[in-house]
Amino acid sequence: MNLSNKQEAKPAADWLQSVRWNSADNWLDLLDQRLLPADIVYLELTTSEQVWEAIKQLAVRGAPAIGITAAYGVYLGVRGVSGSLEELLDEAVKQCDYLATSRPTAVNLFWALERMKQRATGLAAAGGEPEAMKLALLDEAKLIQSEDEETCRLIGEHALALFEDGMGVLTHCNAGGLATARYGTALAPMYLAQERGIHLKVYADETRPVLQGARLTAFELQQAGVDVTLICDNMAGVVMSKGWVQAVIVGTDRVAANGDVANKIGTYSVAVLAKAHGIPFYVACPMSTIDLNTASGDDIPIEERHEDEITQGFGKRTAPIGVKVFNPAFDITPNEYVTAIITEKGIIRAPYPENLKQLFL
Numbered sequence: 001m002n003l004s005n006k007q008e009a010k011p012a013a014d015w016l017q018s019v020r021w022n023s024a025d026n027w028l029d030l031l032d033q034r035l036l037p038a039d040i041v042y043l044e045l046t047t048s049e050q051v052w053e054a055i056k057q058l059a060v061r062g063a064p065a066i067g068i069t070a071a072y073g074v075y076l077g078v079r080g081v082s083g084s085l086e087e088l089l090d091e092a093v094k095q096c097d098y099l100a101t102s103r104p105t106a107v108n109l110f111w112a113l114e115r116m117k118q119r120a121t122g123l124a125a126a127g128g129e130p131e132a133m134k135l136a137l138l139d140e141a142k143l144i145q146s147e148d149e150e151t152c153r154l155i156g157e158h159a160l161a162l163f164e165d166g167m168g169v170l171t172h173c174n175a176g177g178l179a180t181a182r183y184g185t186a187l188a189p190m191y192l193a194q195e196r197g198i199h200l201k202v203y204a205d206e207t208r209p210v211l212q213g214a215r216l217t218a219f220e221l222q223q224a225g226v227d228v229t230l231i232c233d234n235m236a237g238v239v240m241s242k243g244w245v246q247a248v249i250v251g252t253d254r255v256a257a258n259g260d261v262a263n264k265i266g267t268y269s270v271a272v273l274a275k276a277h278g279i280p281f282y283v284a285c286p287m288s289t290i291d292l293n294t295a296s297g298d299d300i301p302i303e304e305r306h307e308d309e310i311t312q313g314f315g316k317r318t319a320p321i322g323v324k325v326f327n328p329a330f331d332i333t334p335n336e337y338v339t340a341i342i343t344e345k346g347i348i349r350a351p352y353p354e355n356l357k358q359l360f361l
């Protein structure tokens, strides 16, 4: 699959937007997160196959960002189709089902594609011109993106209420602006704190094996002038034991109905460490990450990725050829480790089964 169609670009704003619809050229500009922090390169995606590949290969990653990207992918997949409204609807459904196979864990992907399907179904039922339906699908993708920006800002407002000036805050993986439309989920309070002159000292786990913490979180916080210190994953315990961390905040790929949380591999270990040190463990996410149809963490599909990420990550062999490898991309943090879940609607605490359900009423 050709993902080599690249364009050197400078960020259009004071932050790096991971997903940008390019209306002048009518294609999707996607920041290639695999190359960060060394190179800022936007891929120019014109087909849904390229979108599928970009999600699979982690050129775009982070639960909300892959949902947004897939939504644009649906438009790219149908825009060349000629035929009736019904044929267009059939193709839109096919494209949604296809894009849903790119990654299994983040429910935002399925949420965004379901929303695109519903929109296509509604448009087909209402009648009209096929060309208008295509443009309406593009508008829906843009709306998913703009709503995510507002959602993340609200998450940041709620989360910031839990933090005080001078606190040390540890995070794992990247749940920042790069993983969303803007601000991020777990990193949103750090950006709002920065805007308001509140000083937070952030510890970023490097996040083996793909280093989202080192390459992305440390990068985007440093760019914004936030006080960030990079640590290896196995240093979280020592940093906590020294009393440097007053809160942990992470993002999530899916929250089950009972409050179990799937997030980047290593999150569970951080949660256990936080509990051992009496440090609150917060999870920040949009409502679209909460999946009431999944009963518990046991039911969340966990992606396993290629062994090369561990044995020869970034091109250098660091393990013997032929060694057995286990490489799950995510783990489950049981709900008893979660102090609170912060959404755009506010802060939710245990009992999670009741309180999560309440959120959707």
Ligand code: MRU
Pocket: 061, 062, 063, 064, 106, 172, 173, 174, 175, 176, 179, 180, 184, 185, 186, 212, 250, 251, 252, 253, 263, 264, 265, 329
């Ligand atoms: O494999 P990734 O990089 O897509 O994993 C990302 C995470 O685990 C994030 O913490 C999660 O998607 C939340 S992003 C706001």
